[in-house]
Amino acid sequence: MKIALDAMGGDFGPPHNIAGAKLALADNHHIEKLFLVGDEALLKAEVDAQGLSDRRVEIVHASQVVTMHDPATAAVRGKKDSSITVAADLVKRGESEAVVSAGHTGAAVAATTVKFRLLPGVERAGIASPIPNDHGICNLIDAGANPEAKPIHLLQYAIMGSVYARHVQGVPKPRVGLMSVGEEDSKGTEFTREVFALLRESNLNFKGNIEGHDLFESEIHVVVCDGFVGNVILKSCEATAKAMMKWLKRELMAKPVRKFGAMLAKGGFAAVKDRISADTYGGSPLLGVNGICIIGHGSSSPLAIKNAILAASEAIRHGVNPHIQDEIAKFDLAHA
Amino acid sequence: MKIALDAMGGDFGPPHNIAGAKLALADNHHIEKLFLVGDEALLKAEVDAQGLSDRRVEIVHASQVVTMHDPATAAVRGKKDSSITVAADLVKRGESEAVVSAGHTGAAVAATTVKFRLLPGVERAGIASPIPNDHGICNLIDAGANPEAKPIHLLQYAIMGSVYARHVQGVPKPRVGLMSVGEEDSKGTEFTREVFALLRESNLNFKGNIEGHDLFESEIHVVVCDGFVGNVILKSCEATAKAMMKWLKRELMAKPVRKFGAMLAKGGFAAVKDRISADTYGGSPLLGVNGICIIGHGSSSPLAIKNAILAASEAIRHGVNPHIQDEIAKFDLAHA
Numbered sequence A, B: 001m002k003i004a005l006d007a008m009g010g011d012f013g014p015p016h017n018i019a020g021a022k023l024a025l026a027d028n029h030h031i032e033k034l035f036l037v038g039d040e041a042l043l044k045a046e047v048d049a050q051g052l053s054d055r056r057v058e059i060v061h062a063s064q065v066v067t068m069h070d071p072a073t074a075a076v077r078g079k080k081d082s083s084i085t086v087a088a089d090l091v092k093r094g095e096s097e098a099v100v101s102a103g104h105t106g107a108a109v110a111a112t113t114v115k116f117r118l119l120p121g122v123e124r125a126g127i128a129s130p131i132p133n134d135h136g137i138c139n140l141i142d143a144g145a146n147p148e149a150k151p152i153h154l155l156q157y158a159i160m161g162s163v164y165a166r167h168v169q170g171v172p173k174p175r176v177g178l179m180s181v182g183e184e185d186s187k188g189t190e191f192t193r194e195v196f197a198l199l200r201e202s203n204l205n206f207k208g209n210i211e212g213h214d215l216f217e218s219e220i221h222v223v224v225c226d227g228f229v230g231n232v233i234l235k236s237c238e239a240t241a242k243a244m245m246k247w248l249k250r251e252l253m254a255k256p257v258r259k260f261g262a263m264l265a266k267g268g269f270a271a272v273k274d275r276i277s278a279d280t281y282g283g284s285p286l287l288g289v290n291g292i293c294i295i296g297h298g299s300s301s302p303l304a305i306k307n308a309i310l311a312a313s314e315a316i317r318h319g320v321n322p323h324i325q326d327e328i329a330k331f332d333l334a335h336a
Helices: A014-028 A040-050 A082-092 A105-116 A152-166 A192-199 A212-217 A227-253 A256-264 A266-276 A302-318 A320-334 B013-027 B040-049 B082-093 B105-116 B150-168 B192-199 B214-215 B227-253 B255-266 B266-276 B302-318 B320-334
Strands: A002-006 A033-038 A056-060 A097-101 A126-133 A135-142 A175-178 A207-211 A223-224 A283-287 A292-296 B002-006 B035-038 B057-061 B100-103 B125-134 B138-143 B173-180 B205-212 B220-226 B283-287 B292-296
Touching: A002 A014, A002 A082, A002 A302, A014 A033, A014 A040, A014 A302, A033 A040, A040 A056, A040 A320, A040 B082, A056 A082, A082 A105, A082 A192, A097 A266, A105 A283, A105 A292, A126 A152, A126 A212, A126 A227, A135 A152, A135 A212, A135 A227, A152 A175, A152 A192, A152 A283, A175 A192, A175 A227, A192 A207, A192 B100, A212 A227, A223 B013, A223 B227, A227 A256, A227 A266, A227 B214, A227 B227, A227 B266, A256 A266, A256 B255, A256 B266, A266 B227, A266 B255, A283 A302, A292 A302, B002 B013, B002 B082, B002 B125, B002 B138, B002 B302, B013 B035, B013 B040, B013 B302, B035 B040, B035 B082, B040 B057, B057 B082, B057 B138, B082 B100, B082 B105, B082 B205, B100 B105, B105 B283, B105 B292, B125 B150, B125 B214, B125 B227, B138 B214, B138 B227, B150 B173, B150 B192, B150 B220, B150 B283, B150 B320, B173 B192, B173 B227, B192 B205, B205 B283, B227 B266, B283 B302, B292 B302
Parallel strands: A002 A033, A002 A097, A033 A056, A097 A292, A135 A223, A175 A207, A175 A223, B002 B035, B002 B100, B035 B057, B100 B292, B138 B220, B173 B205, B173 B220
Antiparallel strands: A126 A135, A126 A283, A283 A292, B125 B138, B125 B283, B283 B292
């Protein structure tokens, strides 16, 4: 397997990316080649500093970086020699099988959509973000690739998310939900009611409208929404978890007896932190592009980078794209 | 003060409502009259069972209840003798100054919008939901009254939310944020960019786009979004907090030493639970209607009902509606 890592991406840049690469290489022997894409001098220095010496590593120079202040389109217009664009180009030229980036999400979406193109029949790519759930993993799609979605895009997200859950996560009949306000069919907006009708008519395992609590409690494998709502949900959930941990810490440190109790119980806190951490899941696939792109969290730790690289390796191994293409074609045929 | 409680509302119906009424009456001597609206026989029995004997209480019969399966419009069409409609009517006739309901949110919005009408110049009412924040209270408006909002509605929410924060919560210059994806001005959708332009041109203390983490961490007093997004945010935050507490409990109970530690630290858990609980805030005002309506959480405990009644009493005391009307008129005048 050959994977290209945007080694400049994420809030912590090369240090976390190189450390993550090292962890992934140590863990996965299917990786034949790991391209580290970015400023050559900087990456060489970091690779040396971290003592990463593995003949599977190859540094590929890119002179630019898309920063958080750039528009997403910079990846394909102003900054054509940016790390994400060069990484996507490696896939386009067949030198790599996947790209992994914890950088500017919009730029990763733009670069891979332009370089890989969309799979035949797919109208928009969507980010499938894995949420830890009482019954396994709930994939929220779209988590932010396409904030101005049309109903047909959400139907396609449901198809792509179901294929992903089936082929990569091994769920035989993925249960699909539509994020809305209120569980009755009639609840929601004109937009969600249109999506509801499309999903009901499809041959997907559609379970109707869902609400926030279903993300964590219900046996649901794919939840569709537009990219604005999906991104807001993800960030709100993350923010709530972070605020709670902070408040809990403050309260537990407020009195000696609590402090002592918290020390005894610390394994429990660590287990929950682990469970909810983006580190544990690592990367979200961008579904719908004709290639493999795994998007990491901006604040990715080395462990999160490692897991994003491993997610890319899983995606390569399971080859979901031909299945997505099939299912989209089947649907189009049935509705032609 | 005279307050009408939809005593049938909420997932737990009369028992929680009557218990909450009892707590509020014990706590607040400004209440001269508390109408308990609903099935007379049922309410009488519950009042007796709970030993509520207070000459300020008056049961007002309503033969119907809007259930969660009814459309919001049932309150003003099919079920005109429902508890929420009869409670709103008491305000309309001047017998009560406010209505409080933990029932069907859409029905409370519909009943009060039709019975009270909107304040002059206001195009849509919005629910201002209080979120506990590191710097005080962040009011999220609209939390679900109007899922299909137009940009002008969000501008009006910002105006109304600012008046509420200033007059009821005592914040001299409320800081206003727009919920979006990404903090740069250009981020978001066509819709949020239109709202952004309106807010920037206004004389509000507008701080730009905000994201999930700002709800808890930033000094921001009013956050505007459409009712679909607001409702999804609230429910996602609640669900995350609930899931975390559940997972934490499970992990802490998994080993004897953790269990013992958690017992010692339990005051800390209780403090955080208190902080994030809807019980502590109790009620969200519906801003923009020509009257006072406080909306409670469907799963309101007696404490939450009590706090919703006290929120109504605060709203009566501060009389924000004339101020909202003034600010809306000022804005209309400036842009005529």
